[in-house]
Amino acid sequence: MTDIHLKVFRYNPEQDEKPYMQAFAVPQEAGTMLLDILNHVKWQIDGSLTYRRSCGEGVCGSDGMNINGVNGLACITPVAGLKQPIHIRPLPMMSVIRDLVVDMKHFFEQYRSIKPWMQHQKAVPERETPQTPQQREQLNGLYECILCACCSTSCPSYWWNGDRFLGPATLLQAQRWISDSRDEAQDERLDQLEDSFKLYRCHQIMNCMEACPKKLNPAEAVGQLKTKLFKRQS
Template identity: 45%
Template structure:
């Protein structure tokens, strides 16, 4: 076969004007083989409009089948593929090659134990999330139809309903890196979603859960979370709103 002709059925793009050669460094670790993580390097032709996830797929499907990562929806709504890409937490499916250039470095998100390659143990993250009572509570008898809520009251917590639990925020937080027990920005966003919902009745319990040694007050307003959020949630602002709500209650 001509070296420039892709194999039949290959998922790589044909080389040409609309492709570019990239060098991808990936921090890899296989607990069954490696004593420690190492950088592996791959060179390949991709389209500038490819997502980083497409690039990872191309490496896995054409070059090294053992490369492991989570992915599902591939357009930024399922939250599976948060990674540290060129030093910043991003969803691999929501970042295009043309926005990175020809040199791409991918590592697992930080602060959670690496299980294999880009896959981390998400359980501590979900445990923190669950600790803030991230569910609607209203013990009044249910009305025959919907509970009423004005568009203005609905708007107050609109941004926090966008969270997809990808962990990009929490794993970009320097407080979380040094204290893995810190509840983290994602959990606080999900508390915010209910604290500011006019229909909910469990604000006291939720604020109490956050008013713990590893809770809300660990936040040092570094803004990393806000910058990392792939859903553009103003996380730091929301954390401040929850802090204020707690102070008001205490006052």
């Protein structure tokens, strides 16, 4: 059987002057998903290759990377459909800590800024707060986000204004909490988003939707937030 050929971005700031692409050849039987192939490189060829992964099945969101120019999760990307050599790089425009590991601190600070937890103005109920099936349905397409950052790091507006624009992932999460019938801080949440940079730097270019490995539509969520703010003014 022929080998699978890859070229992987390498950069160890402690010893490399600059990043470079390293070629590897991995036997076909190493596995069917790209993460299997990276694991083979790490475990059998070069233990210094560094990347994040945990669940191995598209749930934890930790192995977001740029695969042949497109962001995705290595664990749910079949090798069979990829042109070779497979070029694997870190998520675009993120600061590289080492090889495929990028600094997610700012991304998660932005996520925390939207207060991604249930807020009660009145006393916290002793029992759970019920929802009707229709109310629960409002969360579909939002709650499934695994915060892999594939969308935000494919968004040109986020590349250029990521310090102040919250980006598609965090905005989709904001819409998730604003759409939750049990939450009592909708107005405060909308107040926080009413800002020319935080929300309105989205120009509906739709890269985010194409990049999402969970097939979510952050651009639509951003549009819904804009509509809610518009309705509130009128």
